[in-house]
Amino acid sequence: MWTTWVRERAVSSLPPEKLLPDRQPSYVSSWIYVFGVATIAALVVVVLSGMILGLAGPAWWHTSSLGRFFNGIHLWSVEIFFFAMVVHLWGKFFMGAWRGGRGRTWVTGAVTFLIAIGAAFTGYLSQQNFDSQWIASEGKDGLNSVGIGAFFNVANFGQMYTWHVILLPVAVVALVVWHVLLVRRHGVVPPYPAKGQK
Amino acid sequence: MSAAPDPGAPWPGPFVRYDLIKELVVALGVVALLTVALTVLFSSPDDPPVTIQSWARADPSDFVATAVTELAGTSEVAEYGPPYTHTPDATQKIGPLDLQSAAGVRIPIDTAQDFVLEPLRTIPGSPRLQFAVGSYEAAAPRLREAWIGAYEAALEGAHFPRQQAVVVPGGRYGPVAPMMAALLADAQSGGLDGVLLAGDHRFYQTNYTKPLLFLSGGEYFEERAEGQHLLGTQWGMMNETGSYPGQVWLWLYTFWYQIEPFLESPNADALVFALMGVLSLAFVCIPFIPGLKTLPRHLRLHRLIWRDHYREVES
Numbered sequence: 001m002w003t004t005w006v007r008e009r010a011v012s013s014l015p016p017e018k019l020l021p022d023r024q025p026s027y028v029s030s031w032i033y034v035f036g037v038a039t040i041a042a043l044v045v046v047v048l049s050g051m052i053l054g055l056a057g058p059a060w061w062h063t064s065s066l067g068r069f070f071n072g073i074h075l076w077s078v079e080i081f082f083f084a085m086v087v088h089l090w091g092k093f094f095m096g097a098w099r100g101g102r103g104r105t106w107v108t109g110a111v112t113f114l115i116a117i118g119a120a121f122t123g124y125l126s127q128q129n130f131d132s133q134w135i136a137s138e139g140k141d142g143l144n145s146v147g148i149g150a151f152f153n154v155a156n157f158g159q160m161y162t163w164h165v166i167l168l169p170v171a172v173v174a175l176v177v178w179h180v181l182l183v184r185r186h187g188v189v190p191p192y193p194a195k196g197q198k
Numbered sequence: 199m200s201a202a203p204d205p206g207a208p209w210p211g212p213f214v215r216y217d218l219i220k221e222l223v224v225a226l227g228v229v230a231l232l233t234v235a236l237t238v239l240f241s242s243p244d245d246p247p248v249t250i251q252s253w254a255r256a257d258p259s260d261f262v263a264t265a266v267t268e269l270a271g272t273s274e275v276a277e278y279g280p281p282y283t284h285t286p287d288a289t290q291k292i293g294p295l296d297l298q299s300a301a302g303v304r305i306p307i308d309t310a311q312d313f314v315l316e317p318l319r320t321i322p323g324s325p326r327l328q329f330a331v332g333s334y335e336a337a338a339p340r341l342r343e344a345w346i347g348a349y350e351a352a353l354e355g356a357h358f359p360r361q362q363a364v365v366v367p368g369g370r371y372g373p374v375a376p377m378m379a380a381l382l383a384d385a386q387s388g389g390l391d392g393v394l395l396a397g398d399h400r401f402y403q404t405n406y407t408k409p410l411l412f413l414s415g416g417e418y419f420e421e422r423a424e425g426q427h428l429l430g431t432q433w434g435m436m437n438e439t440g441s442y443p444g445q446v447w448l449w450l451y452t453f454w455y456q457i458e459p460f461l462e463s464p465n466a467d468a469l470v471f472a473l474m475g476v477l478s479l480a481f482v483c484i485p486f487i488p489g490l491k492t493l494p495r496h497l498r499l500h501r502l503i504w505r506d507h508y509r510e511v512e513s
Contacts, residue, residue, distance in 0.1 A: 020218060020219070021216065021218070022215060022216065022217065023213040023214060023215055023216055024213060024214060024216040025209040025211060025212075025213055025214075026211060026212040026213060026214050026507065026510075027211075027504050027506075027507040028214070028216065029214060029506060030503055030504060030505075030506065030507075032503050034225070037221050037222055037225045038225050038228075038229060040222065040225070041222065041225035041226040041228070041229040041230075042229050042233075044226055044229075045226070045229055045230055045233055049233075061244075062244060068241065068242065068244070069237060069241075071242045071244075072233075072236070072237030072240070072241050072242040073233050073234065073237050074242075075237075075242040075442075076232075076233045076236040076237055076240075076242075077229065077233045079236075079443055079446075080229055080232060080233065082446070082447050086447070091503060093484070093494055094494050094497060094499040094500050094503060095494065095500050095503055095504075096491070096492075096494040096495060096500070098484065098485030098491065099205040099206075100204065100205030100206035100207075101206045102205075102485075103485040103486065106484065106485050107482055107483075107485070110481055110482040110484075111482055114478055114481075114482070117445075117447055117448070120445060120447070121445065121448075124438070124445060127244075128247065129243075129244050129245055129246060129247055129439075130245035130246065130247050130248060130422070130426070130439055131243065131245065131438045131439050132247070133247050133248060133410060133413070133419075134419075134423045134426075134428050136406075136410055137410060137413075137414040137419070138428075138430060138434055141467045142467045142470065142471055143471075144278075144280070144281060144298060144467075145289075145290040145297075145298055145465070145467035145468035145471060146290075146292075146297045146298065146467075146468055146471045146472070147280075147297035147298055147300055147301030148301075149281055149301075150280060150281035150301035150302060150303075150304040150305065151301070151304065153281075153305060153405075153407060155405070155406050155407040155410040155411070156404065156405045156406070156407060157404045157405070157406055158404025158405060159404075159405075161404070187208070187209065189205055190203050190205050190209055190211075191500060191504040191507050191508065192202075192494075192495050192500050193202030194202070194507075194508050194511040194512050195508075195512050196200065196512065197200050197201065197202035197511075198200075198201060198202060
């Protein structure tokens with residue numbers, strides 16, 4: 001059965017001691033590793049606050065102080081998410097984190113960053129305020145100039161809202177899960193050789 | 199000289215105890231507290247949107263001046279090209295590549311019909327207005343142009359009593375003057391917002407393309423954006439209203455618009471998009487690009503990141 005093959009493959013690729021280890025190489029005791037987990041923590045807050053905002057519909061936060069509060073949580077968690085992710089990416093670049101067969105780990109992280117930009121962009125378009133209007137008015141020219149705007153209409157609130165609350169978040173979360181599983185499977189990249197090592 | 203550990207092999211050195219779940223829970227708590235603190239301190243911006251009604255009431259002169267260019271087919275939207283119109287030579291290109299034309303006119307907009315004539319036809323109880331609309335449509339194109347040209351020239355001397363009506367000096371405008379007066383009244387009453395949104399006669403509607411394009415043709419919309427430092431020359435849409443960080447991650451995309459050759463190029467949008475596409479692809483493919491993939495080793499910032507490790511190994 002193919003299901004048996006999938007189960008055996010999953011367990012052999014990520015046995016429990018790799019998936020949730022109780023120890024890490026000693027070089028992991030560096031401040032830079034905080035930003036990877038901070039990115040995931042911020043993403044959790046982004047998704048939860050977005051779900052609460054979505055409960056009463058996209059216009060709720062304009063008329064409710066509670067809605068405005070959760071919109072603030074959503075906004076600031078997005079800002080922290082991007083800040084942590086950018087520091088994490090720069091850190092991984094300076095560490096050459098793709099070494100030792102970890103190329104896919106970098107690729108999934110980089111693609112997550114690009115798709116997250118799209119998720120945030122559609123979020124700004126879904127605010128139903130002057131920011132949304134102006135960003136749509138400006139953004140349409142860039143997208144139209146390369147033909148994307150004919151299919152991805154930033155002035156179509158319904159289309160942008162769907163992309164923002166379903167399609168792009170699902171893509172970001174799926175990529176983050178894939179990225180984390182790759183990190184767990186291949187482990188954290190070791191340091192470049194020290195002085196005296198070749 | 200000893201051999202460095204193979205980055206693809208299991209770590210042969212020492213380990214430390216680590217609780218990944220605990221790390222995530224602590225990070226979640228810290229981030230949640232930080233977002234609550236930032237929200238309590240700064241909240242989030244929410245400038246109300248511009249409506250056709252608020253525009254027509256605040257600046258009727260700009261509204262009428264814009265509406266008449268939409269009727270004439272000389273506005274920016276009327277001559278935009280794909281995906282809105284079939285205007286020749288209006289597209290942006292990347293060298294010989296014309297992706298804007300290749301995508302086609304998938305969101306057709308006829309500014310005269312969609313923004314002016316159709317809305318005027320929906321105004322009930324005014325046979326004289328409907329006669330004016332019928333006269334305009336029945337007139338020869340050259341006569342329409344003459345009426346519109348005369349009306350546009352007369353707008354410079356127009357006045358707007360109590361900002362509620364447009365009065366132009368006498369002239370040969372044909373039906374254009376009563377049409378514009380009626381459109382302004384309709385816009386100020388809020389009727390035009392609804393008609394532009396429900397243009398395809400559906401009860402439910404979420405597509406704001408027509409009202410947004412109409413708004414973007416006026417100076418009022420842009421002046422409000424300029425006041426909020428949102429213009430392209432002010433680093434554009436990476437900003438947001440008020441003193442909030444906005445989409446700072448778009449800084450590189452916005453940066454190109456501030457410098458030559460993009461600043462004055464008629465193909466700036468397409469060229470910046472293409473450049474960012476190439477840079478994004480390179481960013482994703484760093485592990486496979488010779489020179490770039492080995493660059494971090496020479497930058498030596500990894501020695502700062504792993505300074506405890508190197509101190510221990512090298513001592």
